[in-house]
């Protein structure tokens with residue numbers, strides 16, 4: 001049994017309380033490799049922003065859960081080396097699907113876990129979430145649950161109102177499970193294709209898709225976590241498409257909607273796809289411009305720099321978490 005406190009990590013309790021009071025949101029960035037982790041820590045150290053490092057099922061398969069956990073431990077030391085005296089870094093399991101997986105993460109030094117029972121019937125979601133909460137809370141590990149189906153997890157489904165979280169279930173669910181935070185569905189979804197073109201209008205000047213607004217009325221009821229919050233920056237989509245890529249009609253959540261969410265009852269905003277886009281755009285550009293290049297550091301380095309820029313932009317211009325972890 002490894003306690004996250006011995007690794008210099010923190011849980012989300014104090015982070016979220018301060019974020020709600022202060023009208024900002026904590027960034028939750030997924031990481032799968034060293035360059036992403038370096039970029040996240042550099043951006044957070046330079047802006048003094050608290051951060052949640054997320055490990056997804058895809059990341060566990062790709063990079064190995066043990067290795068990722070040791071990388072997060074190393075990230076605390078790296079943050080200090082960068083001059084961040086009191087780093088506030090949480091290591092979080094993203095979309096845990098079983099009690100056993102959540103338990104193994106708690107036992108191995110994660111400071112927060114998500115149990116995603118959103119695909120289960122309501123009562124089964126409650127029972128599973130409660131079991132995880134009872135175990136995790138013994139070790140002061142915080143638990144995120146999910147209510148409402150986040151469209152987009154299934155490849156051919158995009159944001160649809162019928163799956164939105166029912167406000168009347170939220171208090172009942174939170175009280176009966178004891179979860180610390182709740183991922184809700186208000187129109188966001190995972191990935192770089194969050195809406196079908198027919199759900200959007202088209203900007204007549206640029207020809208780009210303009211998505212429908214999020215369902216902010218659901219939000220007013222409780223404190224929330226927002227998954228699927230990438231904005232899918234069109235400059236990255238354009239760089240990718242003009243350097244051999246093919247991402248037609250990729251569309252995300254506009255940043256003004258996310259700013260509004262961060263200022264309200266949303267305390268955690270999840271971003272993964274934007275980092276993938278920044279990375280891919282930078283790599284494609286270098287390889288297209290310098291076809292003789294074969295040293296991965298020559299294209300992963302610029303990709304890392306681009307991700308630092310992206311993370312700092314999110315922290316300062318969208319979430320407002322800069323300066324909140326001095």
Ligand code: G3H
Pocket residue numbers: 030056057058059094095190191272273
């Ligand atoms: O939950 C969605 C995240 O973006 C992680 O996805 O399992 O492909 O790493 P992944």
Ligand code: 13P
Pocket residue numbers: 030094095189190191192226227228229230231270271272273274
């Ligand atoms: P995006 O695909 O919008 O980046 O969402 C990431 C996420 O919600 C991870 O759990």
Ligand code: ZN
Pocket residue numbers: 095190227228270
């Ligand atoms: Zn998610």
